[in-house]
Amino acid sequence: MIELEQIKQLEKRTEDNPEGLAFYSAQCCWWTHRPTDLGRTMIPPQIPCCPHCGSVLYQADAEKFIQSAEDNPAHYGPHGLKAFAAAHHINGQKCKRSWTDYKVED
Numbered sequence: 001m002i003e004l005e006q007i008k009q010l011e012k013r014t015e016d017n018p019e020g021l022a023f024y025s026a027q028c029c030w031w032t033h034r035p036t037d038l039g040r041t042m043i044p045p046q047i048p049c050c051p052h053c054g055s056v057l058y059q060a061d062a063e064k065f066i067q068s069a070e071d072n073p074a075h076y077g078p079h080g081l082k083a084f085a086a087a088h089h090i091n092g093q094k095c096k097r098s099w100t101d102y103k104v105e106d
């Protein structure tokens with residue numbers, strides 16, 4: 001599993017994401033900072049969505065989004081920021097509705 005510290009090292013401002021945005025789901029815990037990870041809704045207009053459950057997304061500055069998580073680790077349940085990191089697309093877990101459902105390595 002890729003830890004939050006490693007996710008923080010990844011470049012957020014890229015050619016396909018010049019504003020350095022994070023994309024996070026409205027209805028599950030899934031998030032990413034890579035536009036290539038986004039799903040598309042089946043029904044036109046095909047808007048970006050969670051690639052697992054099709055939830056619509058919010059977006060925010062990726063570094064601020066991660067910082068706000070670090071400022072409030074209790075929000076992510078007993079696994080804290082490990083659950084937050086596990087929910088990033090890069091870790092490949094199917095999205096969950098609850099932070100406590102993520103598998104993390106302790």
Ligand SMILES: [Zn+2]
Binds near residue numbers: 029051052096
């Ligand atoms: Zn989802």
